[in-house]
Amino acid sequence: MKKSRPKYMQIIDAAVTVIAENGYHQAQVSRIAREAGVADGTIYLYFKNKEDILISLFEEKMGTFIEKIDSMIAGKETAAEKLLLLIDSHFRMLSDNRGLAVVTQLELRQSNKELRQKINEVLKGYLKVIDHILLEGKQNGEFSETLDIRLARQMIFGTIDETVTTWIMNEHKYDLAALSATIHNLLLNGCGAHAARPSIGKIE
Amino acid sequence: MKKSRPKYMQIIDAAVTVIAENGYHQAQVSRIAREAGVADGTIYLYFKNKEDILISLFEEKMGTFIEKIDSMIAGKETAAEKLLLLIDSHFRMLSDNRGLAVVTQLELRQSNKELRQKINEVLKGYLKVIDHILLEGKQNGEFSETLDIRLARQMIFGTIDETVTTWIMNEHKYDLAALSATIHNLLLNGCGAHAARPSIGKIE
Amino acid sequence: MKKSRPKYMQIIDAAVTVIAENGYHQAQVSRIAREAGVADGTIYLYFKNKEDILISLFEEKMGTFIEKIDSMIAGKETAAEKLLLLIDSHFRMLSDNRGLAVVTQLELRQSNKELRQKINEVLKGYLKVIDHILLEGKQNGEFSETLDIRLARQMIFGTIDETVTTWIMNEHKYDLAALSATIHNLLLNGCGAHAARPSIGKIE
Amino acid sequence: MKKSRPKYMQIIDAAVTVIAENGYHQAQVSRIAREAGVADGTIYLYFKNKEDILISLFEEKMGTFIEKIDSMIAGKETAAEKLLLLIDSHFRMLSDNRGLAVVTQLELRQSNKELRQKINEVLKGYLKVIDHILLEGKQNGEFSETLDIRLARQMIFGTIDETVTTWIMNEHKYDLAALSATIHNLLLNGCGAHAARPSIGKIE
DNA sequence: GATGAATGAGCGTTCATTCAT
DNA sequence: GATGAATGAACGCTCATTCAT
Incomplete structure (x- = not known):
């Protein structure tokens, strides 16, 4: 389903990059979105919430x-x-x-x-x-x-x-x-x- | 030294109690102060900041x-x-x-x-x-x-x-x-x- | 006129149903669209914006x-x-x-x-x-x-x-x-x- | 209690002014705070949340x-x-x-x-x-x-x-x-x- | 005409820290 | 020393609207 969309992995990889570079507490959703090259709201088409990104x-x-x-x-x-x-x-x-x-x-x-x-x-x-x-x-x-x-x-x-x-x-x-x-x-x-x-x- | 004052250990023990009962993210400074029986501001006479309580x-x-x-x-x-x-x-x-x-x-x-x-x-x-x-x-x-x-x-x-x-x-x-x-x-x-x-x- | 199309009344009736059941603040455009059985974007072929649905x-x-x-x-x-x-x-x-x-x-x-x-x-x-x-x-x-x-x-x-x-x-x-x-x-x-x-x- | 503090009425009066001038949906908490001459956080010393301001x-x-x-x-x-x-x-x-x-x-x-x-x-x-x-x-x-x-x-x-x-x-x-x-x-x-x-x- | 994925602006609330008393 | 009222920066999430197909 949604996992097949390229943006799903794109966002997860962006999360890894952002967290690795700035630390967990500096990993705001908007920063992950920017790194992934999508809008903030797009995150929520693929993940329930921020925690869901990290679990995924x-x-x-x-x-x-x-x-x-x-x-x-x-x-x-x-x-x-x-x-x-x-x-x-x-x-x-x-x-x-x-x-x-x-x-x-x-x-x-x-x-x-x-x-x-x-x-x-x-x-x-x-x-x-x-x-x-x-x-x-x-x-x-x-x-x-x-x-x-x-x-x-x-x-x-x-x-x-x-x-x-x-x-x-x-x-x-x-x-x-x-x-x-x-x-x-x-x-x-x-x-x-x-x-x-x-x-x-x-x-x- | 400040460490010799009774309130120093009082605050640390309060921190252990509060964190154990409510978890790290629920351990607000004001809650630790209440548990220790001191005012919020008093914490800062004994510790540089919140992190300092935890390290201590x-x-x-x-x-x-x-x-x-x-x-x-x-x-x-x-x-x-x-x-x-x-x-x-x-x-x-x-x-x-x-x-x-x-x-x-x-x-x-x-x-x-x-x-x-x-x-x-x-x-x-x-x-x-x-x-x-x-x-x-x-x-x-x-x-x-x-x-x-x-x-x-x-x-x-x-x-x-x-x-x-x-x-x-x-x-x-x-x-x-x-x-x-x-x-x-x-x-x-x-x-x-x-x-x-x-x-x-x-x-x- | 647009008003003559069947989807016009379909959307209005959907709006009544959705608002009655969930309240004004829960009446998102996408929910009205789903109730009406049309795509979100279709709403905007018949109405200028959300307010226009309600006025109509x-x-x-x-x-x-x-x-x-x-x-x-x-x-x-x-x-x-x-x-x-x-x-x-x-x-x-x-x-x-x-x-x-x-x-x-x-x-x-x-x-x-x-x-x-x-x-x-x-x-x-x-x-x-x-x-x-x-x-x-x-x-x-x-x-x-x-x-x-x-x-x-x-x-x-x-x-x-x-x-x-x-x-x-x-x-x-x-x-x-x-x-x-x-x-x-x-x-x-x-x-x-x-x-x-x-x-x-x-x-x- | 808290109601006796002058800031309580100050905030309520600010809320009336802000809502009257800008409308309900433009009455952000920060705007009410500015009008009342207090910090945003001060609002929450006197009111449970935004709704509480309006009820009060x-x-x-x-x-x-x-x-x-x-x-x-x-x-x-x-x-x-x-x-x-x-x-x-x-x-x-x-x-x-x-x-x-x-x-x-x-x-x-x-x-x-x-x-x-x-x-x-x-x-x-x-x-x-x-x-x-x-x-x-x-x-x-x-x-x-x-x-x-x-x-x-x-x-x-x-x-x-x-x-x-x-x-x-x-x-x-x-x-x-x-x-x-x-x-x-x-x-x-x-x-x-x-x-x-x-x-x-x-x-x- | 119809679609629906993508957009991005906007805001209530918390809490560590300060400082006048 | 001790107090506690006041501060204000910081952020996850929603949803009306657009536009490429």
């Missing part, structure tokens, strides 16, 4: 990302490989799109509780992907059979999230994607992976 | 917490024990003070970038405590000698933080402190601790 | 009413009979068409001064009918020969109008048309009619 | 008027005299305060249904005064013993209201107060007063 932004960008990860992961055999791919894709996506990184890691978190709860709904899709990897790893013996999946997932997501946030707070001074292998190793150990055997070559 | 809040509460941890940790011998104490104290402090937990984990993160950067300054003290534990663990052979301290610290802090946030988002439905041992184990593994041997009794 | 609405509905009254009155002999017919027709028309009653008595009065002045132009036709009745009554001796026609007309119109408005504000709880005879009697007295003699049968 | 305006001005009428009327003996005083005071008040006349007769009626209903609440006090006069007149034999008080009140109020509105629509071209005696006479007749006897001298 997150849904579109994160949704696309989750789908990509999902299909890429399908091609890997071991849970360890899948986890590495997830971490690495996550880091690469944000490295390649620093505006989006700032928006999702810092700016959007300044929103009110309701918006943040909706963002969390979207994130659940991502957390499910992690859970699948963990479950598979437990079942095929890669990970400890006593692993608490919920807590392990919190470790994985928390570590990735904190790593990205720190990188941004340090103004992207170093190469985020270069950390993938080390982080992967930390997390694998955390999951009780049989450290020496599966890791071959470049990962360690 | 974080400094006072987190500062006290870091000092406590630091002195408690001094009594423990191994890095593993210190880490367990840190995790457990962290979880217990927030379990025992849910208002403060909501304020620091959710509400204060809605503030703008500048405020969050100052909050990060305060957090650095906490991160240093973690770094000390990790360094000690590496030096005395408890942890892997190739451990990247910065990334391990991000894993530890990120995992703790995500665990607390998830607990709050689930409206404290379960016992946070009960997770200490399991989280500790995950993180120890992550750090390459010689899993089986050192953990005795209740940790595993 | 009043002209059409009130104009029709005045013509009806005029021809009906012609069949009556005395001024008193004509006045009764006028009051009774007025009450019946609005009783039978409550949507229109709400629109003309309440909603349209929320319009701005210019629109209300144009509505008054239309009303002048109605006031002229009243004036004719009064003049005839004075001339044939039914009414006081000192009667001030302008003021008597204001009394008649003001009384009818206030009676209808009160009826609507009371949510049509009682039968408006049942008041015709009593109101007629009050107004006849006001006009100095020789009370006892001319009123025969049902009027008193 | 009506309550203050009409409330004062009703009290005045009530006490003046107490000094008159007959219902006829009381009615004359009421009409004459009504006309004089609005003649002496043409801005207020425009505001209450034309502009305030453009407000939405809720505001108009609150205005009607205030008006009920005025209608009660009329009802008292009518009841007294019926009881002491001045008026017809079959007089329907509700309808007679609608005639009296409707006639006065229509007379004032016509005067304003004619841009105050003639002397409104000069009509008091004639209107009084019309209404007395309407009420079935024994025409010849009670009216002495100046009334007719």
Whole structure:
């Protein structure tokens, strides 16, 4: 429907740009409209209100990302490989799109509780992907059979999230994607992976 | 100093109460003043501006917490024990003070970038405590000698933080402190601790 | 002429329906268009602007009413009979068409001064009918020969109008048309009619 | 309380001036504030919102008027005299305060249904005064013993209201107060007063 | 004639901060 | 030191109207 219209994505991309450049609280609707090259009122033909722009932004960008990860992961055999791919894709996506990184890691978190709860709904899709990897790893013996999946997932997501946030707070001074292998190793150990055997070559 | 006057802490505690009950965006200066039992203008005799209240809040509460941890940790011998104490104290402090937990984990993160950067300054003290534990663990052979301290610290802090946030988002439905041992184990593994041997009794 | 096209009346009737159901301030052009089953832009092929719809609405509905009254009155002999017919027709028309009653008595009065002045132009036709009745009554001796026609007309119109408005504000709880005879009697007295003699049968 | 502060009446008077000069829809809060010589925000120390200004305006001005009428009327003996005083005071008040006349007769009626209903609440006090006069007149034999008080009140109020509105629509071209005696006479007749006897001298 | 997507001006209200008392 | 009345900048959203198709 409306999502097929070019202006829909145009406005979302304008929102990312404006928020990344000026911060969440400086992202007035009129500024987003100007950046998108449309009139203020046009925004409201595609979005219910300002909050709807931000939720849609997150849904579109994160949704696309989750789908990509999902299909890429399908091609890997071991849970360890899948986890590495997830971490690495996550880091690469944000490295390649620093505006989006700032928006999702810092700016959007300044929103009110309701918006943040909706963002969390979207994130659940991502957390499910992690859970699948963990479950598979437990079942095929890669990970400890006593692993608490919920807590392990919190470790994985928390570590990735904190790593990205720190990188941004340090103004992207170093190469985020270069950390993938080390982080992967930390997390694998955390999951009780049989450290020496599966890791071959470049990962360690 | 102004900090020695009773009204200083009175205002900070009022801020915690007001933010915990009504959320960051409902925490108007006049409401904090009413809760503290002072006039609006009085706030500005003790704090430069509203942001200053929130930074001071974080400094006072987190500062006290870091000092406590630091002195408690001094009594423990191994890095593993210190880490367990840190995790457990962290979880217990927030379990025992849910208002403060909501304020620091959710509400204060809605503030703008500048405020969050100052909050990060305060957090650095906490991160240093973690770094000390990790360094000690590496030096005395408890942890892997190739451990990247910065990334391990991000894993530890990120995992703790995500665990607390998830607990709050689930409206404290379960016992946070009960997770200490399991989280500790995950993180120890992550750090390459010689899993089986050192953990005795209740940790595993 | 444009007025001859079917969509002209279709839009006016849609306007009455929309205003009656949702009130003046909720009667957006796009809503009227939807109710009329035409596109927004089509409205502007038949009406200069929104105000023009409302004026035309009043002209059409009130104009029709005045013509009806005029021809009906012609069949009556005395001024008193004509006045009764006028009051009774007025009450019946609005009783039978409550949507229109709400629109003309309440909603349209929320319009701005210019629109209300144009509505008054239309009303002048109605006031002229009243004036004719009064003049005839004075001339044939039914009414006081000192009667001030302008003021008597204001009394008649003001009384009818206030009676209808009160009826609507009371949510049509009682039968408006049942008041015709009593109101007629009050107004006849006001006009100095020789009370006892001319009123025969049902009027008193 | 707040009503005792001088700024309360200052803002109400500013509202009358601004609405009278520019019309209801041009009466922005900021314009009223400027006219009152206060900051926009100050308005909200004395009034809940814009609507509250207008209701208060009506309550203050009409409330004062009703009290005045009530006490003046107490000094008159007959219902006829009381009615004359009421009409004459009504006309004089609005003649002496043409801005207020425009505001209450034309502009305030453009407000939405809720505001108009609150205005009607205030008006009920005025209608009660009329009802008292009518009841007294019926009881002491001045008026017809079959007089329907509700309808007679609608005639009296409707006639006065229509007379004032016509005067304003004619841009105050003639002397409104000069009509008091004639209107009084019309209404007395309407009420079935024994025409010849009670009216002495100046009334007719 | 008919459409409907796009336009953009306009405004009530909040609240951090000041300063005369 | 303490007060609290006053300030005024800032912004999301609606809807009558246009015009390219």
